[in-house]
Amino acid sequence: MNGITKTARAFVPSHITGFFAAHRQEEPRLAGSVGCGLCLSLGATTTIESAPEIHDTEIFLNGARSEAPVSRYVVEKLVKEPVRVKTELSMPLGAGFGASGAGALGCAYALNSCFNLGLTANGAAAVAHEAEVTFRTGLGDVIAQNAGGLVVRLQPGAPGTGRIDRIPVPTMPISYVVHGPLSTSQVLSDEKTMTAVNLAGEAALKELLKRPTFTNFLQLSRRFTVQSGLASDWALEAIEAVEAAGGMAGMIMLGDAVFAFGGGSAEALRTFGEVHTTTISQRGANLD
Amino acid sequence: MNGITKTARAFVPSHITGFFAAHRQEEPRLAGSVGCGLCLSLGATTTIESAPEIHDTEIFLNGARSEAPVSRYVVEKLVKEPVRVKTELSMPLGAGFGASGAGALGCAYALNSCFNLGLTANGAAAVAHEAEVTFRTGLGDVIAQNAGGLVVRLQPGAPGTGRIDRIPVPTMPISYVVHGPLSTSQVLSDEKTMTAVNLAGEAALKELLKRPTFTNFLQLSRRFTVQSGLASDWALEAIEAVEAAGGMAGMIMLGDAVFAFGGGSAEALRTFGEVHTTTISQRGANLD
Missing domain, CATH: 3.30.70.890 (GHMP kinase, C-terminal domain)
Structure with missing residues (x-):
C-alpha cells in the first residue's frame, strides 16, 4: 500500500491496568503479567518514514526529539536502515496509560506496513511486547492494547503466546x-x-x-x-x-x-x- | 448496569469470508473453519428486553417478527424466561455477510448483560458459535466478528477454543x-x-x-x-x-x-x- 511514499501510520489505544501480577521469565515472549485493564480511546498515532538520507534513526514524541529506547528497540529489531518515527500521544506520559507500549506497538505495526515485512498483528505486537519487557516499562499493556476493550490477561506472554479474554462493556x-x-x-x-x-x-x-x-x-x-x-x-x-x-x-x-x-x-x-x-x-x- | 430497565444492547460487525476450509467435529465448540475474512462496519444491533408478560420469546429482524432459529437457540441456551429480541441489520441477509452469526452473537452479549449472566466475551460468543454450527449457518463468522479487523482463522473452534490472528490493515x-x-x-x-x-x-x-x-x-x-x-x-x-x-x-x-x-x-x-x-x-x- 505504501510502496511509493514509504510511509505508514498506526493507531494504538492507551491502556490502564486495574490490577496485575507479574510473571518473570528469562524469555521475553513468555514473560508478562496477568490481570485486567481498560483500553481508552486516548491513543498514540505513530508515523514511520523511510529516511535513507539520515545515519541514525530519529524518534520524535509529540514533536520533540526523544531517545524513546522502547520504540528504538522495535526499530532496530525489525529493520536494518535508519527511519524517522513520529509519535503523537494524546495520553499522559509515565502515568500508567501504557504510553511506551503504545509507541512501541504503533512502531511495529507501521514498520511492518512501511517495509512490507509480512508480519501478522501478533507477530508485530510480539516485538513491541519484547521491547517493553526488556526495558521493564510494562508487562501487559501491549497484549491488551493489541485487542481493545476491557481485557483480562489470563496467562502471561506476548500477543500470540499469552492468553486473553475480554469482559463485555459498552463504550462508556x-x-x-x-x-x-x-x-x-x-x-x-x-x-x-x-x-x-x-x-x-x-x-x-x-x-x-x-x-x-x-x-x-x-x-x-x-x-x-x-x-x-x-x-x-x-x-x-x-x-x-x-x-x-x-x-x-x-x-x-x-x-x-x-x-x-x-x-x-x-x-x-x-x-x-x-x-x-x-x-x-x-x-x-x-x-x- | 441494566438492573432497573432490564434491557441491554450489543453491536456486532458483519464479516465476509474470502476463503475457508471446513472442519467438522461432533462437539460444536471444536467444529468450525480455518480461513480469512474481513469485518465490515455494516453491523447488527441487537436489543434484549426482559418480557415476563409474554409466553414465548419474540424475535424481530428489522422490525418484522421472525423465527430466527440461530438467535432463538442462543436465548434458550442462556435464559429460562421468554425475552423480546430486536435485531436491526444494516447488512444484506443470506449473502455471506454473517448476518445469522451477528444476530446470535449480539443476542449472547445482550442477554449476558441484561440478565447479568457473568460470561466473558469468549464465553458469550462460544454459545453463538455453537448455535451457528448446529444450524449450519456458519462456521467461522462468530470468532471473527468477536475480534474485528481482517481476521485469520488459524485453528477451528469457538471463541476461546479456536485460534486466530489478525492481518494489520487500515480502515479502508x-x-x-x-x-x-x-x-x-x-x-x-x-x-x-x-x-x-x-x-x-x-x-x-x-x-x-x-x-x-x-x-x-x-x-x-x-x-x-x-x-x-x-x-x-x-x-x-x-x-x-x-x-x-x-x-x-x-x-x-x-x-x-x-x-x-x-x-x-x-x-x-x-x-x-x-x-x-x-x-x-x-x-x-x-x-x-
Whole structure:
C-alpha cells in the first residue's frame, strides 16, 4: 500500500491496568503479567518514514526529539536502515496509560506496513511486547492494547503466546486525574513490593473470573489499590471522594493517578487535579 | 448496569469470508473453519428486553417478527424466561455477510448483560458459535466478528477454543454488489463441493501465512473463488470487470456477491447491480 511514499501510520489505544501480577521469565515472549485493564480511546498515532538520507534513526514524541529506547528497540529489531518515527500521544506520559507500549506497538505495526515485512498483528505486537519487557516499562499493556476493550490477561506472554479474554462493556465514559508519574521499572524491581502486588493481583484475577463484569473489575481494582500497597494518600483520598459521590474508582497501575466511573465521579475528582474524561476504546491497535 | 430497565444492547460487525476450509467435529465448540475474512462496519444491533408478560420469546429482524432459529437457540441456551429480541441489520441477509452469526452473537452479549449472566466475551460468543454450527449457518463468522479487523482463522473452534490472528490493515473502503443469496447449509452439505472447497481453502491459508498482507488476502480470495468451484458466471464477470479497472475483487463466501477494493472498483461494479461502499471494522462485537 505504501510502496511509493514509504510511509505508514498506526493507531494504538492507551491502556490502564486495574490490577496485575507479574510473571518473570528469562524469555521475553513468555514473560508478562496477568490481570485486567481498560483500553481508552486516548491513543498514540505513530508515523514511520523511510529516511535513507539520515545515519541514525530519529524518534520524535509529540514533536520533540526523544531517545524513546522502547520504540528504538522495535526499530532496530525489525529493520536494518535508519527511519524517522513520529509519535503523537494524546495520553499522559509515565502515568500508567501504557504510553511506551503504545509507541512501541504503533512502531511495529507501521514498520511492518512501511517495509512490507509480512508480519501478522501478533507477530508485530510480539516485538513491541519484547521491547517493553526488556526495558521493564510494562508487562501487559501491549497484549491488551493489541485487542481493545476491557481485557483480562489470563496467562502471561506476548500477543500470540499469552492468553486473553475480554469482559463485555459498552463504550462508556471514564474520568481520570493524574497527580504524578510512578516508575514502572522501579516498582517492578522492588522485591518486597512485588510480593504484595503479586499476591493481591492473583487473588483479584481469581475473584474476577468468578464474575467477570465491569462492576466487579472496578471493585477488585479498588481492593487491589489498597492490598498492593502501591496507593499514595492522594490516590486513596481521591478514590474515597468518588465513592462518596456515588461513583467507583481505582488507582491506575502504575501511575500516581486515579480513574473513575459513574455517579458524580468527574465532579468529585475536581479538587484533586485537572479532570479529563475519555471513553473506552473498543478497537485495538491497527494501521490508521 | 441494566438492573432497573432490564434491557441491554450489543453491536456486532458483519464479516465476509474470502476463503475457508471446513472442519467438522461432533462437539460444536471444536467444529468450525480455518480461513480469512474481513469485518465490515455494516453491523447488527441487537436489543434484549426482559418480557415476563409474554409466553414465548419474540424475535424481530428489522422490525418484522421472525423465527430466527440461530438467535432463538442462543436465548434458550442462556435464559429460562421468554425475552423480546430486536435485531436491526444494516447488512444484506443470506449473502455471506454473517448476518445469522451477528444476530446470535449480539443476542449472547445482550442477554449476558441484561440478565447479568457473568460470561466473558469468549464465553458469550462460544454459545453463538455453537448455535451457528448446529444450524449450519456458519462456521467461522462468530470468532471473527468477536475480534474485528481482517481476521485469520488459524485453528477451528469457538471463541476461546479456536485460534486466530489478525492481518494489520487500515480502515479502508470496501465496495460490494449482491446478486443473490447462497445457502450456507446447502453448500456445506454437498460432499463433492466441500472436497474442492477444503483443498483450495487449506492451500490458500498456507500461502497467506507465508506473506500475511491485505493484498495477498485479496489475491488468494480471488484464486479461491475459482478453485473452490463456488463462483457463478455473474461473480466471475464482476471480478474481471474490477480487475480491468485496476482493482482487486473476490466472491463473498457464501453468497452470490462480490467484494472489491482499489482502482475504479466501485465504478466497474455498477453494471452488475447496486454498488454499496462500506469500511473495514476495526472493532469486534461488544455492548453498545
